[in-house]
Amino acid sequence: MTEIRGIEVVVFDVLGTLVDEPGGLRAEIREALPEADDAAVDGLLTLWQRHVEAEQQRIAREERPYANSETIDAEAAHRVADHAGLADPAAIARLATAGQRLPPWGDSVAGLERLAGRFPVLGLSNAGRTALPRLSAHAGLRWHQALSAEAALAYKPAPEVYQLALATAGCPPERVLMVAAHAWDLRGAQANGMRTAYVHRPVGDPPRGTDAFDGRFDGLAELATALTAR
The missing domain is CATH 1.10.150 (DNA polymerase; domain 1)
Incomplete structure (x- = not known):
């Protein structure tokens, strides 16, 4: 099992990664x-x-x-x-x-709750600042903070969106883990110095052979185990 060490803050993509x-x-x-x-x-x-x-x-x-x-x-x-x-x-x-009104994947709610007991957990979404809290409430997603790309007046993978997460995390980029089902999103995070974890979803954008992410996981339970293993 892949272990990911040295992480202080976990950042999740939302659309496609946590909701279908x-x-x-x-x-x-x-x-x-x-x-x-x-x-x-x-x-x-x-x-x-x-x-x-x-x-x-x-x-x-x-x-x-x-x-x-x-x-x-x-x-x-x-x-x-x-x-x-x-x-x-x-x-x-x-x-x-x-x-x-998008449904969560079956492991999203429990996975977030498990990780939130160990790390500050942030959402980072292209959903607008009005849509994001309503989406989170409908899907039962509980965050320490949810960040909308609207605050940067841009959409991922624009670098200023990832900078929102880094500014909120308040720690070096190499201690911030971006989690997504979209390889293009993780490449954007990598370009801003963040660590990266790919989570497989049926609707995601899978990695290429040249992608070097810190971890690749079948679901959030496996991700949580990799992050909390000691």
Whole structure:
């Protein structure tokens, strides 16, 4: 078993790492469009995801002023509604907040609680400052502090987002562990001097052969054991 030593603060990505973002969005689209078949729902989910990714990239390229996740999700919801012919304003408004009602993975709540007994645990998410606490409450995620990338007016993997976590941690970057199911996120953390741990999720971005993270784990129980082994 890999052991990770010398860590003072643990920082978690949220979307995809602690909550099932695609699964939650799919369920919300199905609720808004109960007559749609599986293929149609999957297509609408892809439409949503592509819009979010494209707009975050436009912001990173300074082709668009910063817009928070609530704004971009609302745009995505309207794109989905237009494509599907959904015209009910109340249903569209609810769909726009789908990203605040994402289910946790089965080990997320217990894993956070176990680690929080030994370390300061921070969330670091691209979710906006209004969406993040609501998402955390819905999923039952308990933090010592949850940090929104909105405070940096940027999205990960912009370096200023990781600097939010480092400023809050108050210790050298090599004593701060970034945990994520997305290798691109961990590469961003590494570029800012943080230690890194990849946790496998079905919807994550797996490491490449060239990635050298401090640990790779099948779930949070295995991660917690690696961090607390003495």
